Amino acid sequence: MAQSHDPEIRRITRRTAMTTIASIGAVSIAGCMGGGDEGGVSGTIEASGSNTVAPITQVAAEDFEAEYADVQVNVEPEGTGAGFQEFCQANSAFQSASREITDEEIDICGDHDVEYTHYTVGQDTLAVGVHEDNDWCEQITLDELNEIWEFESDVEQWSDVRDEWPDEDIALHARDSASGTFDYFTEHINGEMGNIRDDYSATSQTDEIWDAVEDNEYAMGWGGVGHLRSLQDQDGTLKTVEVESELDGEFYPPEEEYIEGGEYSPLARPLFFYFNHAELEENTDLIASFARFYINNQHEFATEVDFYRATDQDIVDNHDQLDSVLEDIGADPDDITVERQDP
Amino acid sequence: MSLGRGEELFADIDLRREKLHNRAFHAILVAASLFGLVMLVLLILDVLWESYQGLTVFQIDLVQFLTQPSSSRAERAGFGASILASIWLMVLTAILAFFLAVGCALYLVEYAPRNRMTRLIEANLANLAGVPSIVYGLLVLALIVNDAGLGSVILAGAIALALLIVPIIIVASIEAIRAVPSGVRDGSYAMGATKWQTIRRVVLPQAMPGILTGTILALARAIGETAPLIMVGTMLHATRYPDGPFASFSAMPTQIYNWTYQADRMFNGLAALGIVVLLIFLVVLYVIAGYLRKQYEAEGTLTNV
Numbered sequence: 001m002a003q004s005h006d007p008e009i010r011r012i013t014r015r016t017a018m019t020t021i022a023s024i025g026a027v028s029i030a031g032c033m034g035g036g037d038e039g040g041v042s043g044t045i046e047a048s049g050s051n052t053v054a055p056i057t058q059v060a061a062e063d064f065e066a067e068y069a070d071v072q073v074n075v076e077p078e079g080t081g082a083g084f085q086e087f088c089q090a091n092s093a094f095q096s097a098s099r100e101i102t103d104e105e106i107d108i109c110g111d112h113d114v115e116y117t118h119y120t121v122g123q124d125t126l127a128v129g130v131h132e133d134n135d136w137c138e139q140i141t142l143d144e145l146n147e148i149w150e151f152e153s154d155v156e157q158w159s160d161v162r163d164e165w166p167d168e169d170i171a172l173h174a175r176d177s178a179s180g181t182f183d184y185f186t187e188h189i190n191g192e193m194g195n196i197r198d199d200y201s202a203t204s205q206t207d208e209i210w211d212a213v214e215d216n217e218y219a220m221g222w223g224g225v226g227h228l229r230s231l232q233d234q235d236g237t238l239k240t241v242e243v244e245s246e247l248d249g250e251f252y253p254p255e256e257e258y259i260e261g262g263e264y265s266p267l268a269r270p271l272f273f274y275f276n277h278a279e280l281e282e283n284t285d286l287i288a289s290f291a292r293f294y295i296n297n298q299h300e301f302a303t304e305v306d307f308y309r310a311t312d313q314d315i316v317d318n319h320d321q322l323d324s325v326l327e328d329i330g331a332d333p334d335d336i337t338v339e340r341q342d343p
Numbered sequence: 344m345s346l347g348r349g350e351e352l353f354a355d356i357d358l359r360r361e362k363l364h365n366r367a368f369h370a371i372l373v374a375a376s377l378f379g380l381v382m383l384v385l386l387i388l389d390v391l392w393e394s395y396q397g398l399t400v401f402q403i404d405l406v407q408f409l410t411q412p413s414s415s416r417a418e419r420a421g422f423g424a425s426i427l428a429s430i431w432l433m434v435l436t437a438i439l440a441f442f443l444a445v446g447c448a449l450y451l452v453e454y455a456p457r458n459r460m461t462r463l464i465e466a467n468l469a470n471l472a473g474v475p476s477i478v479y480g481l482l483v484l485a486l487i488v489n490d491a492g493l494g495s496v497i498l499a500g501a502i503a504l505a506l507l508i509v510p511i512i513i514v515a516s517i518e519a520i521r522a523v524p525s526g527v528r529d530g531s532y533a534m535g536a537t538k539w540q541t542i543r544r545v546v547l548p549q550a551m552p553g554i555l556t557g558t559i560l561a562l563a564r565a566i567g568e569t570a571p572l573i574m575v576g577t578m579l580h581a582t583r584y585p586d587g588p589f590a591s592f593s594a595m596p597t598q599i600y601n602w603t604y605q606a607d608r609m610f611n612g613l614a615a616l617g618i619v620v621l622l623i624f625l626v627v628l629y630v631i632a633g634y635l636r637k638q639y640e641a642e643g644t645l646t647n648v
Contacts, residue, residue, distance in 0.1 A: 058415040058582075059415045061582070062414060076576045206604070206606075231608075
């Protein structure tokens, strides 16, 4: 139950025609499909950022719009990097990101006085995939992965990795350097961002990686596990390789219990959204309501579009952070239309 | 030259081999011309097959597909908002590009002095028509979307597309206007008409079918353009019907593009159906252009003088 009050509006901009919240009543936001209550939240939110995270933000946006008829959330993904360029020049209020902000981007944000916080909303998982008929590569260590993929790698055939593996050429497929996925894999497997061999087949589409691996018994690829699973559901001839965990040295498949339990590491990566504090000051109720709505339901949103949930602790941390930002700008966290729901 | 030496001259020619070469060359040329056609047929078959799968395996409802906006849930996604966005784009693009292009063509043909400056402009127009479309997108992103603060709206997309097709329409218009014989113009002047009266009453009516054909073909190119719109910025899913030139949008090609890389395979079926709709739009535009050209050829006998 939430008591609704007028939000603190410092300025009225063209984006916001904030109406007063007239109804002081119960606002039910139970679950992600609550009844369309005539809450007083209104306005337009521009959301830039990652192609990977955009589907989660999009689900959140659609459900938020369904709940509050006067709200528009425009999810316009251009990639994490290009999105930060927008975000750091204050062209977007929200930013989805498949990695954390880099130092260069922090500088740009600094130049434009953009202050922000980031929130963990889910996990993406990179799977190492091979053809179904590949009966030798069941498990792989992190060192072997690095050996195969590192810059100027000598590995040409499977037998170059382990002697008992076949004397056949490995066909390597993975994402190109424009993606946050690439940044993540190369940083965590090859030790440094971009430190990868330059003779693999690079593509901008995860589907193409798995399509290629499906067609070749001697292929290996890495990419988002969501795409791989949906291909498998369609009788695809793919299977995942168990990867060594950096926690305990055991081997784990990219499956829900090990991803959410944290054992499937380092190839599970957190996904974030950022928002601009200046926008929060300007449209406090709108931005904070959307952020809360997103955080409240982030587990459902993430799993609905084939990602994995972050931890319950992440939700609590997200809420704590949001509340403290609200207090910093002089707003009362209890005045926000959408109420905080801890797991 | 004796007869004997003549026979010697032809002795090393193997007639059968020459004929074989002749036929082989012919076959290669036929194969070359068929290649494009075969590829087109393969492409269309592939799209139709994917669409069929979308309709059967994923049970896509055609009415819903054509009337509903898109959604991140494939079962609820439709193409309606993207179709409307594309129509908005086409109308705005046509308005922006047409008058600019026809004005430029009229100036170059009727008014511009024959000097180096004019030749430079004409040469540049030909070059502009070859500029990759993404460059126009980048230009609009920097100048209109960001600097002018218009945002990623339909009007910005239309400006990018208009920039893209203006040179194409100019070139087509110049040809159509040049095709109006100068005798007709002279006749008009002899009757005491001014230059503007001549252009408006004599030249333009004669040239209009050619200009319109060029405009429609250029619009057909614009409607399928993806790169400049991606640069301008489009929504991941067109979840709302655009309500005017200042609405956020995702046009048909960008919505198809966004659907193709979603993990849920049902989006592939949606994308294939989207391509079919886009192809239907293109075919309709080509038919209109072809019809106009035919009219032009039937009525425009004067211009063939």
